[in-house]
Amino acid sequence: MTDDKTTPSNSKLRFLVPLIIFGALAGLLLFGLGQDPREVPSPLVGKAAPEFKLPDLLDPSRTVSNADLDGQISLINVWASWCNACRAEHGILMELAGRDDFQIIGLNWKDDKTDATTVIRMTGNPYKRIAHDPDNEYGIDWGIYGAPETFVVDRQGIIRHKHIGPIDPPTWERVLAPLIEKLNAEQPGKES
């Protein structure tokens, strides 16, 4: 490129290049600002759900384990009585409890049994089963670092998605509902 015969369009382009580079960088940083640093992507997505075996919160004579996930699409919802955001999503879970194309399993995490039972009794139980893990016995295996967190597990027992924080209507409509629909189309369950 010789510079002594710059056409107007060429020189205009030369001034545009830094602007474009700046714009790209600014865009990248702006995108970064929109990310929530508290949402840590789970490396478990796409892998088999970790083994767990815990007493049932409401029926200590029985256990809740991976066997309860077999052949079902499950939302595994990590919750606790001390968790405010869990209360915020409780209503939507109650609404979803009636659906028969997936089940909701609760994982009561680092919680006192009496407190947890009281919350369920007072506000209603959206869960098919509730695994009670007061001492974080399985939380580390599942990569849990707070409540609420929700895993979507398919019929093969593979974790397909993890949602961090409470499920609000937009999350349900835009992320979880389409995913469950997709999983149902992928592997139709037994007609009930």
Next chain:
Amino acid sequence: MALLTASLMSFLVLATSASAFTLDEFKFDTPGQEEEFRDLISKLRCLVCQNESLEGSQAELAQDLREEVYGMMREGQSKEEILVFLTDRYGDFVLYDPPLKPSTYVLWFGPFVLIGIAAFFMVRSLMRSRGGAPSTLSESEQQRLQQLLNTQAGSEDKSA
């Protein structure tokens, strides 16, 4: 933001009401082992208070993870095994030092690439400006300049 403040506030309240965690409960046979333990947990990020390491965080989860790391060390597992165990479950985010792999190349090399590109253009423009004759305007540019000056002069009485 309000949520963040609220959670921070509740954390502070919880932190003051619960007794503080210390590292005293983790007993080792040799000072070397203890040093290794402290070194390891200082390299791990607490996922609750994300700018704290497991060594200093008072979050309950950090204590659970410290106990886990301690237990694994007592079982004789190596540093690498413990780090793999945690990254398998929580991702690279638990490491303060992001590993070098294709997904982090941009992170590691991006700044140097940018500096390199900038240096290349700077050197090039410096080489050019040295000894280059002052550039004269072409015919069309002269006309454009005249035009601009004219409109400038013309618009002055209108701008009042």
